[in-house]
Amino acid sequence: MAPRRLGLTGSIGAGKSTVAHLLRARGFTVLDADVVAHEISASVEVTQAVEAAFGSQYLKDGALDRSRLAELVFNHPEQRKQLNRIIHPRVRARMTELEREASGEWIVQDIPLLFENGLDAQMDATLLVDAPLELxxxxxxxxGGLSRDDILKRDAAQLSGSEKRRRASMTLDNDGDLAQLERRLDQVLDALKVRP
Incomplete structure (x- = not known):
């Protein structure tokens, strides 16, 4: 029987990666779309597609120049859509392969743009990690690595927190310490009846 899918998502800085780590510690298989995207982005197929779409100035030593690409796509929504058309289908195909290799009653799919890309429709339940913007x-x-302006641009490129909350099966508020987050996570997993 195919495992059930828990879609994990959250805005920048919400603590989604921390929750993914906690889920792994609880015995869940967590498939990370960001990790897969990094792997996919290193392929010749993707670097050639990016060069054809945006120009060789977005490559550095034969690989994607991530900081330069980020500057482009977070300032130009149409360019971001074009990059997503190159990357996202390949990421989904790889995530499907990894899911076939995994075991367990539930598989966690850690996907930053879960709702934005309509992937919540493929999940049995969704968990949003959220925290106040300033936090x-x-x-x-x-x-480090990003300015306040960079962070706000990336946040604005996603759905609003209120819309994500509306769409999520459950929301995990991460506005306290780690112990509180762990307690809340266990409560949410119990409420969703999600087991590894």
Whole structure:
């Protein structure tokens, strides 16, 4: 019997990666769309498609120049759609392969753009990790690498928090410490009857 799917998502800085780690610690197989996207992006097929679509200036040493591409796509929605048309179908195909290899009653699919890409329709349940905007911004700034403006642009490129909450089966508020997050996660998993 095919495993059931729990779609995990959250806006930048919400703590989705922390929740994915906690789910792995509880015995769940977690398939990470970001990790798969990085693997896919390193392929010759993708680098050639990106070069054809955007130009060789978006490659660096034969690989995607991620920071330059991010600057382009988070400032130009049409370019972002074009990049997504190159990357997303390949990511979905690989995620499907990985799911076939996995075992367990439930498989977690960690997908940042779960709702934006309509992938929630393929899930048996969805879990949104959320936190107030200023807390999310502070977390990402503490990690380094992005400015406040970069963070806000990436956040604005996704659905609003209220729309994600409306669509999610359950929302996990991550506005406290790790112990509180773990307690809340266990409560949500019990409520959804999700088991590894």
């Amino acid at each position: 999310r911004v502070a977390r990402v700034l503490a990690r």
